[in-house]
Amino acid sequence: MPSDPLFDLTIHAPNRLRLCAALRVVDRMEFSALREVLELSDASLSKTIGALADAGYVRTTKSSSRARDDARRTTSVALTAAGRRAFDRHMAALRELAGDSWRTATSENRA
Amino acid sequence: MLLSQEESVWLSRMESNHDGLDEAERSLQQIAADRDRLAGRMAAPRWYGPLVGLLLAALLASTLIGDGWQRYLPALLGLGVAFGLDAGYRRATGMVRRAPSGGSALLVQVLQTAVVVALYCVAALFAGMHQPLLVVAVALVGFGAGWAVSRLTDRALAHDLRRAV
Numbered sequence: 377m378p379s380d381p382l383f384d385l386t387i388h389a390p391n392r393l394r395l396c397a398a399l400r401v402v403d404r405m406e407f408s409a410l411r412e413v414l415e416l417s418d419a420s421l422s423k424t425i426g427a428l429a430d431a432g433y434v435r436t437t438k439s440s441s442r443a444r445d446d447a448r449r450t451t452s453v454a455l456t457a458a459g460r461r462a463f464d465r466h467m468a469a470l471r472e473l474a475g476d477s478w479r480t481a482t483s484e485n486r487a
Numbered sequence: 488m489l490l491s492q493e494e495s496v497w498l499s500r501m502e503s504n505h506d507g508l509d510e511a512e513r514s515l516q517q518i519a520a521d522r523d524r525l526a527g528r529m530a531a532p533r534w535y536g537p538l539v540g541l542l543l544a545a546l547l548a549s550t551l552i553g554d555g556w557q558r559y560l561p562a563l564l565g566l567g568v569a570f571g572l573d574a575g576y577r578r579a580t581g582m583v584r585r586a587p588s589g590g591s592a593l594l595v596q597v598l599q600t601a602v603v604v605a606l607y608c609v610a611a612l613f614a615g616m617h618q619p620l621l622v623v624a625v626a627l628v629g630f631g632a633g634w635a636v637s638r639l640t641d642r643a644l645a646h647d648l649r650r651a652v
Contacts, residue, residue, distance in 0.1 A: 390514065397518040398525055401651045402582045409581030413525045452583075473511040 381469035384462045386431045391416060391424045396455060396463040399434065404454035425453055433459030519649070526645035531637060532579045535572065540633035542568055547606055547626040550614040584644065591643035599636045606632065 387393055394414050399405060405413075411421050428434040435456055438449040455463065542565055549561035577583055606629050613621040 388514075390517065393514055394517060394521050398521055401522070401525065401585065401648050402529075403585050404583050406581035409528060413521060413528055415524075470511045470514055474515055 380465055381472045382462075382465035383469045384466040386428070386433065387462055387466045389424075389427075391420060392428055393466070395421075395424050395428065395453075396433065396459060397467075399453060399455040400460060400463055404437075404452045407451040407453065410453060428459065431459075432456060433462060522648055522651070526648050529580060529582065529584065529644060529648065530641045531576055535576060535579075536634040536637035538568075538572055539637045540630040542572070543603065543606070543633035544626040544630040546603075547610040547629040548622065550607070550610040551619055551622050591646045592640065595636065595640050595643040599640070602632050602636065 387396055391414070395410065398410060398413055407421065407425075410416075411418065414421065416424070425434060425436060429436060433456055434453055437452045437454075439452065440449050545561055546565050549558065549565075552558045552561065606625055610622050610625040610629075613619075613625060
């Protein structure tokens with residue numbers, strides 16, 4: 377069901393929006409995978425995750441990993457239910473703003 | 488729609504300013520580019536498809552085992568291997584996929600279930616007719632089908648992902 381458009385300033389910052397968009401289509405993702413997909417530095421990604429976690433839009437979980445030689449743990453990031461709702465509504469608002477030009481560009485890309 | 492003062496100022500700026508619309512479009516384009524990269528990263532590793540095929544072939548070949556409780560042993564083992572495959576996928580890609588919500592992935596999942604059930608019924612039928620060679624042939628078909636469905640699932644997920652919210 378389409379969401380009601382609602383602009384969300386917490387999400388709108390480019391990296392936060394991209395992070396939410398990536399997490400929206402998976403259950404959860406490891407920090408390293410997110411860094412690769414979003415092409416962000418560790419520091420920038422950590423900052424972005426921190427800001428969204430403070431807003432209650434993402435949650436992080438740490439787990440041990442056999443893939444790592446050291447004692448550090450891998451961090452997984454997931455969107456919360458509130459984050460999903462906020463993102464869907466924000467995307468609806470963005471699409472409404474972008475209007476026909478975006479729809480045309482998208483359908484041309486898919487053709 | 489209720490907006491805070493800050494949001495109202497931002498929205499009015501966007502709506503009255505062509506740059507604002509460009510910014511909205513740029514954001515959406517950036518998300519589309521990220522989703523393309525994500526689709527590539529989400530694809531199962533090379534070893535995944537053949538192993539799914541082997542798993543299905545083993546399940547089909549298990550119909551050759553007698554009627555006793557031993558018959559269910561391969562299915563139980565297969566379940567363990569399936570969990571192992573899932574864990575391997577997570578480790579290789581660094582992500583846990585959502586249950587299919589898009590049309591294509593759901594369709595592929597229905598197709599996969601139908602193929603497994605149909606092939607199992609055929610294999611069981613041949614096993615009942617004491618035709619082990621035909622059961623092996625069905626298992627070989629199962630191997631190919633499992634591999635193909637795995638590739639198809641990747642494509643369907645990528646397709647749905649690019650059309651997601």
